Amino acid sequence: MADLGIASGIESVADEGTGQAAMVGRRQNRGALTMRVGILGAGAIGGFYTAHLVRAGADVQVLARNATLDAVRRNGLLLESDQGQICVRPNAVSDKAADLGAVDILIVAVKGQDTAGALAHVKPMLSDSTRLLSLQNGFAGLEIMEKVVGADRVLSGITYVPATVLAPGRIRHTGRVTRTVFGPYTPDAENGQGAALAELMQVAGLDVSYMDEPLPAIWSKFVMLAPFHSVSALTRAPLGHWIDCAETQGVYRAAMAEVVAVAKARGVALPPDLVERHMAFTLTQADRRTRASMLDDLEQGRPTELEATIGWLVRAARQHSVPVPIHDLAYALLKPMADGRAVLGV
Ligand SMILES: NC(=O)C1=CN([C@@H]2O[C@H](COP(=O)(O)OP(=O)(O)OC[C@H]3O[C@@H](n4cnc5c(N)ncnc54)[C@H](OP(=O)(O)O)[C@@H]3O)[C@@H](O)[C@H]2O)C=CC1
Ligand SMILES: CC(C)(CO)C(=O)C(=O)O
CATH class of the missing domain: 1.10.1040.10 (N-(1-d-carboxylethyl)-l-norvaline Dehydrogenase; domain 2)
Structure with a gap:
């Protein structure tokens, strides 16, 4: 069956993981843990990835705001699920991109209507090789990212992770699905960082595939x-x-x-x-x-x-x-x- 990223649940990694996800591990088996991952928006999805990536040992830099910023600074970030709790303190949390500095990949996890406003403030987190990874639903955010940074800097993806913010800095993951798929928005966006991040997420135990053509x-x-x-x-x-x-x-x-x-x-x-x-x-x-x-x-x-x-x-x-x-x-x-x-x- 073609792997189109249909939600499969973490327990079915073994079924689907023989395809592109396994290839990622062969191509990119060094350096993933040393990459700097930025998270733009520490709500349900941004918080979910922050918790798993920090727990896996990644250098995670979080751009948050308002009550979420205060809560994560004070108490760290708490992810609850049927499998237990993960409480982490990311390497850095700020509402100023300049406090965080350049990252290898910036995961865009704000709501669609906040995309343009949020991207206006992220310049200090972008180097020439930084890729922006959209895990937003739909295509509207991608169209904005393409305009703001150029299609060749964008990785496009989706996640089936169902998550809810219970309180600022406190996220609930409902059930077991962690299925996430991403890849270069256009072929010239490929620079190895996406595959390295996919490997890092797999190390974190998540059901992730990196694809050359993620659009379908x-x-x-x-x-x-x-x-x-x-x-x-x-x-x-x-x-x-x-x-x-x-x-x-x-x-x-x-x-x-x-x-x-x-x-x-x-x-x-x-x-x-x-x-x-x-x-x-x-x-x-x-x-x-x-x-x-x-x-x-x-x-x-x-x-x-x-x-x-x-x-x-x-x-x-x-x-x-x-x-x-x-x-x-x-x-x-x-x-x-x-x-x-x-x-x-x-
Ligand atoms: N929740 C889910 O189950 C799933 C969601 N998605 C998609 O993921 C994307 C994110 O959704 P979700 O995580 O639910 O959204 P949330 O509203 O839970 O989180 C978004 C976060 O981004 C913050 N934010 C917005 N603008 C900025 C900014 N300029 N600087 C810093 N932080 C900012 C918000 O802060 P504040 O609270 O202050 O506004 C909020 O904490 C959406 O496109 C959604 O469709 C995809 C799969 C599943
Ligand atoms: C359907 C769901 C919960 C993820 O599978 C989602 O993407 C959303 O509600 O935004």
Whole structure:
């Protein structure tokens, strides 16, 4: 089976790890632990990677802000999961990139709507060889990164890690999935750093693949992500509350077919059974407590990533005259809350 980065869970590393992930280990078996990894945004995903990479012995430099900065400085960063707790103190934490200095890879883990603002402050962390790795959902952030630093400095990726911020500096990883896939956004972005980081993440025990062409894997996740966010945000419930309802499940499946149609119109070839593979994973393997990150944002009254994910899809569909009625509806119904105004109660 082609490895498109479909969520597999850490326990299935042995099945898939014979492909590109294993190659990484052969190509890049030195120096990974000496690389400097920057984390831009220490929320759910940035915090998850900070905890695992620091525990693996990496030199991690964290650019955080506000309450998260204070909490990590005071108490370190705590990652909780069913497997236990990891509490770490990164080598450096600051809200000033100049305090941290140049890194080999900067993992961009801010929400889509914060990408441009955050990138405006990272220059001191970038040397000529630094690569920026996007683990954001969707494509909007990548388009911004391409404009700001150039496509040849960007690594694009996705992660299926489901995580939530319980309190500033305190992250919850739900279930066991750690599946993450990344690679060069364009071939000239390849400089060995991505493969070295993938190796470091594997050393940390994570299910990670480095790919020469990650774009289909990013689309593959987007096929479930935009529907998962739409359904979760509109039902306002974690997976287990809606997946067994036949009507809701039908909407989820049909919405995935909409994203496949947009990918096809943009010339991206995806496996014909992709929707059914996502369905099977969602029904039999995904942790039922899984919450869409957009659900957390809505419940906390925070701005959501609507424009960067569902909004991006709706606009792309329109450009190609592909009907996406489920996402059109989700976009229209979620737009009034997209900037977090719901918290004001008006
Ligand atoms: N959570 C999940 O389960 C998953 C999320 N993703 C994707 O990962 C990306 C990140 O999501 P997630 O981790 O959930 O988001 P969070 O909101 O949990 O974390 C984002 C963090 O970035 C910080 N931040 C924003 N701007 C800056 C800045 N200029 N300088 C420093 N820190 C900044 C935020 O600070 P503040 O709190 O002050 O705003 C926050 O701590 C998104 O694209 C999401 O779609 C992908 C897979 C799973
Ligand atoms: C679907 C999930 C939880 C990861 O698999 C995600 O990416 C998100 O909600 O942002």
